[in-house]
Amino acid sequence: METNLSSADESGMEHINNNVCIDLTTKNHAKSLSTSSRLVKTLTCTYQEYCQQSSIHGVQYLGEKQRPIKERVFWLSVFVVSIYCCARLINSAYTKWDATPVIVSFAERSTPVWNIPFPAVTICSETKRVLKKSGDHNSYASLYNQFTDAMHATKIFKPQNITAKEMEEFRTLLHVCNTQIIEQDMPLIPGEDIDYYDILKRMLPPFERYFFYCRWLSRYNECDKYFHQTLTEEGICYTFNGLRPSQIYRENTYQYHNSAGENITNSSWSLEMGYEPSSDVDTFPARVLSAGARSGIFMALQSFKQEVDYACRGPVQGFKVFVLLHAPDDVPQVSKQFVRIPMGREVLIAIKPNMITTSTGIAEYHPQRRQCFLSHERLLRFFKIYSEANCQLECLANFTLNKCGCVKFSMPRTLDMPVCSEEKIHCYDRAERDLLVHEFQYVRMLNVAGDELPKGAESACNCLPACTSLVYNTEISQANFDLEEMLAAEGDTDFMREYPGSQMSRLSIYFKESQFITSKRSELYGITEFLANCGGIFGLFMGFSILSMVELLYHFTLRFGVNLKHLFKVDS
Structure with missing residues (x-):
């Protein structure tokens, strides 16, 4: 039964008639079409409408029936080339956004030195034990030679006329002396397991004997309250202004257990947050208010000629200061980087801090993309505080345990x-x-395989830098310091009688400048910049915008449905 179209439908069809779909309004023609043909006709109609009304450059030439085929092929080629160029450039922009989303740049303002702690200074004496009696030096050198002879003969080391206490000390010194001579097939040393830390403490020279004089912030001989003993790979050293082991290590570790009874000063500082706003000038870790030697630490370090053990430490004697003077929450690894303080010298170390902070925006990125870890993202087994140095030390301990079935006495465990x-x-x-x-x-x-690594290939450590880090770079200068000539000029004859064989060095550590420029990790290429770049590329090549996308969706969804509805209504 034939029905009349409503006035609204007739109005809509009249709009179509005035454009490209004239043949669809003829009822007889429409009724003669099959369902598939009607779909094709509606799609063609919608496509031509879109080409006429699109805001994208060049599309209108593709839908004109009267346009010669050569021109349409030309514009189609131009359109395809434009799309290809857009795809290449957007892919390049995406690669940049994915691979390098973070940039390290200078901060807008300089930072005063009182915003950061004075560096932790770890000092190790090359003298590992105090000689108890005359001839003690020769007895240990003789033991060392006997051990070397036994090692080359691959026999059991059984020295004569030595006490159990001396044997424990000799076994301990083997771990902190020159270990380069130790061979894989070394002689067996009979004896029970010993606690090397306890033996090292027993042999440790008195603090006041070797740290003869100290000045900190114009206050004399108060440095000892800032120093504490630190177990390192070269024995027990003294660390100034560093966090205590119980503040760095977790409760189940040997290092935490040994320092659990110490009188601990609560820290008012953290690497990511800095000092608490309410913290005063005198705080822990300690800080200074200005640059210059008067605002730093000054020490006179003393050793004695008769206690130099060349069999243990070799021809170079004196002290080692951990170079890059570490942040208070780092565990010092003295054997890797250090400044040597020889005897008879005055050494000045000027500090230039290098601090990298983090903007809030980069927290959304994966650590592998930003190439750093936030403090809560990488939890360590032995340490409470994440840093690249602490992570590497823990990794070495785990690797050594798997390889040797044990760890070195100084490793976290x-x-x-x-x-x-x-x-x-x-x-x-x-x-x-x-x-x-x-x-x-x-x-x-x-680097070779990219993301497709061979099966079983993985990093043992995964120790990315911490997103917020603090490093102390140094500038070092030296001069001669002749103690005997100075005492002779002053007419002091009592000092050498009280300290026979004394040889002394002076050490001064201070900030070079009162202000320094920090660096900052921030977004180089965020989602906003990526979308803006894509929009600029589309606009340059095609005049494409968000409204162009809406227009495309409108024509081939809503508009297509309306046209199809009108075509099928002619049967009713």
């Missing part, structure tokens, strides 16, 4: 973790090099 004895010295020394080789091979495979 749990209470039940075995400690390597003397026959494992070569193994844990070798483990450090093997770890470096493993990490190098992993990085090399990552």
Whole structure:
């Protein structure tokens, strides 16, 4: 039965008639079409309407029936080339956004030195033990020679006329003296397991004997309250202004257990948050208010000629100061980077801080994309505080445990973790090099294979830098310091009688400038910049915008449905 179209429908069809779909209004023609033909006709109609009304450049030429085929092919080619160029450039923009979303740039304002703590200074004397009697030096050198002879003969080391206490000290010194001579097939040293930390403390020279004089912030001989003993790979050293082991290590570690009874000063500082707003000038970790030697630490370091042990530490004697004077929450690794303080010298160390802070925007990125860890993202097994140095030390301890079945006495460990004895010295020394080789091979495979790494290939450490970091760079100058000539000029004859064989050095550490420029990790290419770049590329090549996309969706969804509805209504 034939029905009349409503006035609204007729109005809509009249709009179509006035454009491109004239043949669809003829009822007889429309009724003669099959369903598939009607769909094709409606799609063609909608396409031509879109081409006529689109805001995208060049599209209107593709839908004109009267346009010669050569012109339409030309504009189609131009349109395809434009799309290709857009795709290439947007892919390049996406790669940049994905690979390098973060940039490290200078902060807008300088930072005063009182916003950061004075660096932690770890000082290690090359003298590892105090000689108890005359001839004691020769007895230890004789033991060392006997051990070397036994090592080359691959026999059991059984020295004569030595007490159990002296044997414990000799076994401990093997771990902190020159270990380069230790071979894989070393002689077996009979004896029970010992606590190397306790033996080192027993042999440790008195603090006031070697740290002869100290001045901190124009206050004399108060430095000892800022120093504490630190277990390092070279024995027990003294750290100034560093956090205590119980503040750095977790409760289940050997280091925490040994320092649990210490009188701990609560820290008012953290690397990410800085000092608390309410903290006063005198705080912990300590800080200074200005630059210059008067606002730093000054020390006179003393050793004695008769206590120099060349069999243990070799021809170079004096003190080691951990270079890059570490942040208070870092564990010092003295054997890797240090400034040597020779005897008879005055050494001045001017500090230039290098601090990197973090903007809030980069927290949304994955650590591998921004190439750093926030403090809560990488939890360590032995440490409360994440830093790249702490992570690497923990990684070395785990790697050594897997390779040797034990760890070096100075490595972070749990209470039940075995400690390597003397026959494992070569193994844990070798483990450090093997770890470096493993990490190098992993990085090399990552650069070659990209994301498709071979099965089983993985990093042993995954120690990215901390997003917020603090490093103290140094400028060092030296001059001669002749103690005997100075005492002779002053007419002081009592000092050398009280301290026979004394040889002295002076050390001064201070900030070079009162202000420094910090760096800041921030977004180089965020989602806003990426979308703006894509919009600029589309606009340049095609005149495309968000409204152009809405227009495209409108014509091939809502408009297409309306046209199809009108075409099928002619049957009713």
